[in-house]
Amino acid sequence: MSFDHKPRILFLYGSLRDRSYSRLLAEEAARIIEGFGAEVRFFHPHDLPIHGSVPDDHPKVQELRDLVLWSEGQVWSSPELHGNISGLMKHQIDWIPLSLGAARPTQGKTLAVMQVSGGSQSFNAVNTLRVLGRWMRMFTIPNQSSVAKAYQEFNDDGTMKDSAYRDRVIDVMEELYKFTLLLRDQVDYLTDRHSERKAETEKQAQAIVSQSIGTASSKA
Numbered sequence: 114m115s116f117d118h119k120p121r122i123l124f125l126y127g128s129l130r131d132r133s134y135s136r137l138l139a140e141e142a143a144r145i146i147e148g149f150g151a152e153v154r155f156f157h158p159h160d161l162p163i164h165g166s167v168p169d170d171h172p173k174v175q176e177l178r179d180l181v182l183w184s185e186g187q188v189w190s191s192p193e194l195h196g197n198i199s200g201l202m203k204h205q206i207d208w209i210p211l212s213l214g215a216a217r218p219t220q221g222k223t224l225a226v227m228q229v230s231g232g233s234q235s236f237n238a239v240n241t242l243r244v245l246g247r248w249m250r251m252f253t254i255p256n257q258s259s260v261a262k263a264y265q266e267f268n269d270d271g272t273m274k275d276s277a278y279r280d281r282v283i284d285v286m287e288e289l290y291k292f293t294l295l296l297r298d299q300v301d302y303l304t305d306r307h308s309e310r311k312a313e314t315e316k317q318a319q320a321i322v323s324q325s326i327g328t329a330s331s332k333a
Contacts, residue, residue: 119152120293123184127191127202129159132271134229134263135199138282139190141273142227142258146188146286151293156180156205164207174208178218181209186223186293187251188286193230193238206245220250221300225289227258227282234261250304254292256285 124143126136143153161173169175181187191202209218224246228238239257246253260266260278273279296303 116294119150120290120297121183121185122146122151122153122289122293123180123187124153124155125158125187125189125202125205126155127189127199127205129201133192134260134267135190135192135202135227137267137271138227138229138258138260138263138273139188140271141279142188142190142225142282142286145283146290149287149290151186151290154180154183158201158205161205161208164204177205177208178210178213181218182213182216184222185297186225186289187219188225188227188289189242189246190227190229191238191242193228193235196235196237198228198238198241202242203245206249209249211249217250217304221296221304222251223289223293223296224249224251224253225257225285226253227260227285229260229263231264232262234259252292252296252303254285254288256281256288258282258285 122143124139126133126139128135139155143155147153156177161177162171167174189202189206191198194200211217211219224242226239226242226246228235228242230238236257236259239259243253243257258278258281266274266276266278268274273282
């Protein structure tokens with residue numbers, strides 16, 4: 114386990130409201146994991162264009178992708194709207210590609226998922242975030258946070274009230290911190306796949322054949 118630098122954790126949240134509870138939850142979690150020793154950054158999705166409406170080199174898109182590449186672990190915090198994650202949350206994830214040239218921005222990185230609800234406790238949003246995390250080839254930790262009636266759980270200054278919900282957030286951040294430390298130096302080994310090795314071997318063989326044909330043609 115390497116301690117040569119702090120675990121780098123990126124936070125995404127899913128609402129632009131002035132008092133966004135998904136953002137407040139993310140900010141509380143960020144303070145907690147910083148206390149464990151992580152380095153934290155946020156992507157603020159204001160002015161992020163609709164996916165596909167602008168080229169990939171748009172400054173806001175590049176900002177998001179650069180932060181994803183920087184990160185070793187991530188936290189996704191979404192409100193639950195109509196029984197699912199917010200459009201803004203999905204919108205951000207849609208801008209993150211599975212590959213950027215030779216780099217795979219999310220593969221092998223750790224992920225913690227959290228949600229806030231206006232009513233009774235639900236797990237619809239975190240379940241969807243887990244599906245997305247799997248699709249992005251991330252290691253989603255077992256623990257998660259779901260805060261019901263979130264409007265009751267935060268102080269006027271945005272900090273979270275002491276409660277079982279906050280205790281769970283501490284558990285989630287502690288687990289994310291530990292998993293990130295354990296896995297970050299093992300990503301190449303853990304994500305090495307038979308099918309990809311086979312495809313690379315076939316590609317190299319085809320290149321050798323093409324090179325041999327080219328050499329023979331030049332001598333003819």
